[in-house]
Amino acid sequence: MEAVKNKTQINDVDRSIYDIKDKVNAAFKTSKGLTFGIVNQISLEKNDPAWMREFRQKALKIYNQLDIPVWGPSLEGLNIEDIVAYVRPNTKLQLKWEEVPEDIKNTFERLGIPQAERTSLAGVGAQYDSEVVYHNVKEEVKRLGVIYTDMESALREHEELVKEHFMKLVTPGDHKFAALHGAVWSGGSFVYVPPGVSVEIPLQSYFRLNAPGAGQFEHTLIIVDKGASLHFIEGCSAPKYNVSNLHAGCVELFVREGARLRYSTIENWSKNMYNLNTKRASVAKNATMEWVSGSFGSKVSYLYPMSILKGENARMEYTGITFAGKGQNLDTGVKVVHAAPNTTSHMSSKSISKDGGCCTFRSAVVMGKEAEGAKCAVSCESLMLDSKSRSDTIPVMDIRNDNVDIGHEAKIGRISDDTIFYLMSRGLSEGEARAMIVSGFAEPIAKELPLEYALEMNQLIRLEMEGSIG
Amino acid sequence: MLLELKEVNKLPVKTFRWLGANKLNINEVIPDIKPFKRVELTGEGVKDIKVTYHNNKESENMPPTGMGDEAAAFICCHKNREMTVTVPRGKKIIEPLFLSYRLDQENPALAEELFLLAEEDSEVTLVITYEGEAGTPLFHGGLIYLMADKNATIHLIQVQLLPDGGIHFSNIGAECKECSKVNITQCELGSSHTVSGIMADLRGNKSELTVDTIYFGDKERSLDFNYVINHYGKNSKSDMKVNGALLNSSRKIFRGTIDFKKGASGSEGAEGEYTLLFDKNIKNVSVPLILCGEEDVSGKHAANSGKIDENKLFYMMSRGLSEGEAKKLMLEAWFHPAVNNIPSEALREQVFQYVKERLNHVESL
Numbered sequence: 001m002e003a004v005k006n007k008t009q010i011n012d013v014d015r016s017i018y019d020i021k022d023k024v025n026a027a028f029k030t031s032k033g034l035t036f037g038i039v040n041q042i043s044l045e046k047n048d049p050a051w052m053r054e055f056r057q058k059a060l061k062i063y064n065q066l067d068i069p070v071w072g073p074s075l076e077g078l079n080i081e082d083i084v085a086y087v088r089p090n091t092k093l094q095l096k097w098e099e100v101p102e103d104i105k106n107t108f109e110r111l112g113i114p115q116a117e118r119t120s121l122a123g124v125g126a127q128y129d130s131e132v133v134y135h136n137v138k139e140e141v142k143r144l145g146v147i148y149t150d151m152e153s154a155l156r157e158h159e160e161l162v163k164e165h166f167m168k169l170v171t172p173g174d175h176k177f178a179a180l181h182g183a184v185w186s187g188g189s190f191v192y193v194p195p196g197v198s199v200e201i202p203l204q205s206y207f208r209l210n211a212p213g214a215g216q217f218e219h220t221l222i223i224v225d226k227g228a229s230l231h232f233i234e235g236c237s238a239p240k241y242n243v244s245n246l247h248a249g250c251v252e253l254f255v256r257e258g259a260r261l262r263y264s265t266i267e268n269w270s271k272n273m274y275n276l277n278t279k280r281a282s283v284a285k286n287a288t289m290e291w292v293s294g295s296f297g298s299k300v301s302y303l304y305p306m307s308i309l310k311g312e313n314a315r316m317e318y319t320g321i322t323f324a325g326k327g328q329n330l331d332t333g334v335k336v337v338h339a340a341p342n343t344t345s346h347m348s349s350k351s352i353s354k355d356g357g358c359c360t361f362r363s364a365v366v367m368g369k370e371a372e373g374a375k376c377a378v379s380c381e382s383l384m385l386d387s388k389s390r391s392d393t394i395p396v397m398d399i400r401n402d403n404v405d406i407g408h409e410a411k412i413g414r415i416s417d418d419t420i421f422y423l424m425s426r427g428l429s430e431g432e433a434r435a436m437i438v439s440g441f442a443e444p445i446a447k448e449l450p451l452e453y454a455l456e457m458n459q460l461i462r463l464e465m466e467g468s469i470g
Numbered sequence: 471m472l473l474e475l476k477e478v479n480k481l482p483v484k485t486f487r488w489l490g491a492n493k494l495n496i497n498e499v500i501p502d503i504k505p506f507k508r509v510e511l512t513g514e515g516v517k518d519i520k521v522t523y524h525n526n527k528e529s530e531n532m533p534p535t536g537m538g539d540e541a542a543a544f545i546c547c548h549k550n551r552e553m554t555v556t557v558p559r560g561k562k563i564i565e566p567l568f569l570s571y572r573l574d575q576e577n578p579a580l581a582e583e584l585f586l587l588a589e590e591d592s593e594v595t596l597v598i599t600y601e602g603e604a605g606t607p608l609f610h611g612g613l614i615y616l617m618a619d620k621n622a623t624i625h626l627i628q629v630q631l632l633p634d635g636g637i638h639f640s641n642i643g644a645e646c647k648e649c650s651k652v653n654i655t656q657c658e659l660g661s662s663h664t665v666s667g668i669m670a671d672l673r674g675n676k677s678e679l680t681v682d683t684i685y686f687g688d689k690e691r692s693l694d695f696n697y698v699i700n701h702y703g704k705n706s707k708s709d710m711k712v713n714g715a716l717l718n719s720s721r722k723i724f725r726g727t728i729d730f731k732k733g734a735s736g737s738e739g740a741e742g743e744y745t746l747l748f749d750k751n752i753k754n755v756s757v758p759l760i761l762c763g764e765e766d767v768s769g770k771h772a773a774n775s776g777k778i779d780e781n782k783l784f785y786m787m788s789r790g791l792s793e794g795e796a797k798k799l800m801l802e803a804w805f806h807p808a809v810n811n812i813p814s815e816a817l818r819e820q821v822f823q824y825v826k827e828r829l830n831h832v833e834s835l
Contacts, residue, residue: 071484071492335486364486369750384765387732391762396489397773399754402716402747405776412730412762412769 029087029211034080036060039183042086046152046186051163059172059182066176073300073329073358078274083246085184087129087211093150094134104128107208121233123148125205127218130186141199147192148203151219154190161192165221169252169280169308177248177276177302181217185250188218193228193259202231202264207249209269210239215246222253222261224287229260237297240270244299247273253281255289257311262290264449269297271327276302285311285340292448293320295332304362306335309343309374316345321445324357324389333362333394338371338404347378350445352438353389363395365406372403380410383441473500473609473637475544478537479667479696481757482727491723491757494665494694498637500609501578506550509571515563515594520556525585527554532615535643536667536696542641544581545613551582555596557622559589566595566625566813571610573602573632579609586615588622588650595625595813600660604633610661612640618650620674627655627812631824634689636661648674648703655811657821658685658693659828667696672706672737681710684808686825687720687752688832698727701767705736713808715746715801717832721753728771732763741771746778746804748797748832798829 028045030038039060043053068075091101100108108126109115123137125148132150141148147158155162172182189205209216224230236247247269255261261281269275275298281289291305307316316336324330336345351359361380382391393410415437423433475496484492511521535542557563571580580600588594602608610632618624624644632638638661644652658664670679685693699708710726728739745754758771778800786796802822812818 069487071486362485364489366489382760382762384762384767387735387763387765389763389765392483393758393760393771394483394485395756395758396485396491397754397756397775398489398491399747399756399775400752402749402752402777404747406774408756408758408771408773410758410760410769410771412760413767414765 029084032082032084032213034060034063034085034180034184038085042184042186045086045088049155049159052155055167056183059179062172063176063179063183066179068176069302072302072331075274075300077299078244078246080180082213082243083215084211084213085215085217086186087214088131089128089133091133093132093153095136097134097136100134104133107210108206121202121204123203125150125189127187127205127207129209129211129214130216132187132189137203144197144199145194146197146199147190149190151188151190151221154221158190158192161223162190162221165223165252165254166219167250167252169254169282170250170278174278178250178278181219181248181250181278184215185217185219188220188249191222191230191232193224193230195226195228198229199231202233204233204235207234207236209245209247213243213245215248218249220249220251224255224259224261226256227258228256231262231264234263234265235268237268237270240272243272245270245273247275247277249277251277251279253289255281255283255287257284258286259284260288262292264292266294267297271297271299273298274300279303279305281305281307283307283309283311283314283316286313287311288315289317291318291320291334292445293318293332294445294449295320295322295330298330299328301330301332303332304335306337307345308337308339309345310339312340312342314340314343318347318349319445319448320349321442322351322359324351324353324359326355326357329358331360331362333360335364336366336376338367338374338376340370341372342374343371344375348444349380350441351382351391352385352441353382353391354385356388358390360392360394365395365397367399367401367404367406369400371401374401374404376404376406378408381441382412383438384412384414471500471502473498473544475540478541479665479694479725480538481696481725482698482729482759482761491725491755496665498663500637501607503548503550503579503581503609506577506580509551509569511555511567511569513567514565515567518558518561518563519567519594520558522554523552525552525554525583527585527615533617533643533645533671534669535613535641536669536698537639537641537665538667541639541667542613545583545611545641548581549583549613551580552584554585555587557588557592557594560591562593563595566597569596569598571598571600573600573608573610573636575603575606578606581611582613584612584614586624586626587617588619588624590619591621592619593623595627597627597629597812597814597817599629599817600632600638602632602636606635608632608636610636610638614640614642616642616644616652618644618646618652620648621650623651625653629657629812629817629821630660630664631821632661634662637663639665640667642668644668644670644679646670646672646674646677646679649676650674651678653680654682655808656681656683657808658683659821659824662691664691664693666694669698669700670708671700671702672708673702674706675703676705677703678707680708682808682811683712684805685714685722686828687714687722688717688828689720690718691720693720693722695723696725698729699739701728701730701734701737701739703737704734706734707737708739710741712743713804715748715804716752716754717748719749719751723755723757725757725759726771727759727761728769729761730764730767730769734764735766737764737767739767739769743773745775746801747775798826801825801829
């Protein structure tokens with residue numbers, strides 16, 4: 001007899017907190033579109049040094065020469081001529097929370113950012129539209145010599161350090177949206193951890209895009225010097241509008257010899273957002289890079305954190321989950337280049353698609369001639385909750401050395417009736433059994449996150465498993 | 471003449487351009503394609519089938535092929551051998567049919583089109599071998615359509631043992647109706663450039679497809695594969711196994727796609743690709759895709775690359791074999807499961823002999 005296949009109702013992520021729109025009260029914004037004039041205007045507005053002004057113009061030239069990706073989800077709904085590249089909120093950067101204007105403060109209060117700062121973070125940066133409105137780092141962390149500031153301040157106060165690293169890892173020639181970023185970037189965070197310093201509690205930057213039809217192009221530059229360690233958390237959200245918003249941020253991470261960096265992201269952009277973000281890490285000898293990534297929001301995402309393992313024994317770990325619901329096409333994954341002996345990488349990805357959502361896991365593993373003794377393991381699991389949805393797995397492995405060990409595994413499927421049956425035979429209701437299986441599916445990711453983020457993620461994919469059958 | 475094909479072995483969905491894995495561009499000088507000597511089907515079962523030597527099939531009624539339309543059009547345009555084999559309804563042909571092509575100075579280029587139709591409830595096994603005279607530039611291009619009607623079974627075994635300098639491509643399109651089975655075994659062991667594409671549409675409910683491939687790359691050899699299995703029918707099943715070895719400066723790209731179309735509920739697809747690596751200068755690219763538009767399916771893929779297991783090597787050496795001998799023995803064992811699909815003792819022996827011969831010339835062993 002054919003087993004009766006029941007369905008569990010899994011609700012969408014509850015976005016009510018994120019969707020509250022604030023009145024747009026911008027002090028300054030550029031006109032829509034992208035021209036040399038607009039880029040120049042941003043540069044003047046931000047009082048860029050001459051080299052940065054020149055850099056922006058060069059990047060715009062490259063942007064105009066490059067085409068949009070021919071692979072990946074459609075970008076047809078994104079018209080750069082309709083995007084406002086720069087929106088300055090009506091406040092200056094504040095170092096005290098009390099001085100942040102009431103409306104902006106309320107937004108971040110709702111998102112729980114100041115509370116998290118008090119309880120579990122060593123420092124916080126908050127960006128509202130194109131500018132960072134609040135940045136603070138705990139005294140004891142500052143005393144260790146750790147620099148944690150907004151990119152604009154870093155450009156003034158640590159100009160040489162910024163100049164040496166800025167868009168050197170992700171160059172504007174990388175792809176069209178990296179070039180766009182180079183031309184109009186604004187805001188973001190800069191972190192420098194001196195040699196041997198271990199920052200025990202995480203730093204966090206939160207990016208909020210409030211203005212409709214705007215783009216956010218924050219730049220995050222982190223240097224973890226020899227033997228140092230850091231956990232950096234990035235959170236992003238925006239209210240939903242009827243027009244497209246664009247996020248083309250750039251994250252450059254330099255993990256020096258023997259250092260360790262964990263970079264965690266919970267992305268919860270609204271479903272009108274095109275999230276075309278570029279993240280890259282350069283990992284030196286004996287250093288470790290860990291990516292933890294949760295992608296829940298956006299209409300379209302192109303997100304593939306890349307690690308270049310350039311020093312002997314460098315390590316990379318990636319743990320990611322993607323949840324795509326109605327109207328979402330989330331193309332996420334990971335890239336790694338093994339460019340030194342005995343480098344190792346481990347990638348574990350999970351995805352859940354429901355209600356017409358589309359998840360794609362896309363990866364690239366490259367092992368060069370120098371990667372003697374390198375090891376790589378990729379594991380990828382996808383769960384389809386209905387047949388309106390899609391789930392694709394597109395990995396590539398390019399190996400140019402015989403002395404390597406590489407393994408790739410992928411599985412795709414639905415919740416198995418046998419597993420449900422087993423759990424029900426142990427006394428669980430069918431609804432409870434399904435809830436347990438989905439929670440268990442996401443568990444390996446949840447346990448990598450700091451507690452309050454794991455809670456947020458669980459809230460996001462708690463999935464309100466009501467067990468409604470049929 | 472120039473063989474120029476701009477877009478072959480295309481991935482069903484594109485990925486990062488910098489990896490160069492989305493498609494293959496062929497630009498090779500091949501011997502002129504002139505009339506090729508007549509080659510007949512042999513084997514006990516020939517009397518039970520219908521063979522014609524002119525295919526008048528409308529290409530739009532043919533299933534799509536793994537290498538794509540451009541490669542199919544090239545053969546349609548230049549074919550110098552063509553054949554339609556029909557296995558009548560209800561005929562189960564136990565003894566295999568053989569088709570053996572030998573390319574030489576007189577017949578250096580073969581562009582073959584083969585259409586194999588297994589009617590309802592029939593079964594057939596077809597073994598095609600490609601061999602050639604060493605020291606002569608040779609070309610083989612094949613376009614093979616496999617159509618399995620309801621409850622029919624087709625076993626296709628291709629053994630490619632062309633000498634160095636040969637250029638070989640095999641372009642297959644298969645269609646499986648209800649409860650039918652198509653099993654394809656490819657032994658891609660020879661020629662300097664090998665390109666192989668299979669596209670199979672599992673249209674019928676409970677239809678099945680298996681692919682069992684072995685390949686062997688040494689010297690400057692290049693191999694480019696594109697296998698695409700489309701699951702349309704409910705409870706359809708597919709299984710791809712690809713085992714290969716790369717030595718010297720050989721390079722290989724394997725694209726394997728399982729595509730579960732919406733409505734293919736209850737289907738299962740599995741793909742396993744294992745590559746043994748022997749030298750520093752090899753290039754090994756694997757692209758195992760699973761595309762899924764149906765919830766109630768189970769898809770799995772696994773890909774592994776690496777050196778021969780050192781423990782096994784050590785064990786065999788402790789039994790008195792030299793390192794080279796042990797490696798050769800393990801390589802033969804690696805190829806065994808696919809070679810065992812060949813339904814002829816003599817041909818199996820010939821394949822092993824061919825591999826041995828080739829291994830004798832490998833300095834690193």
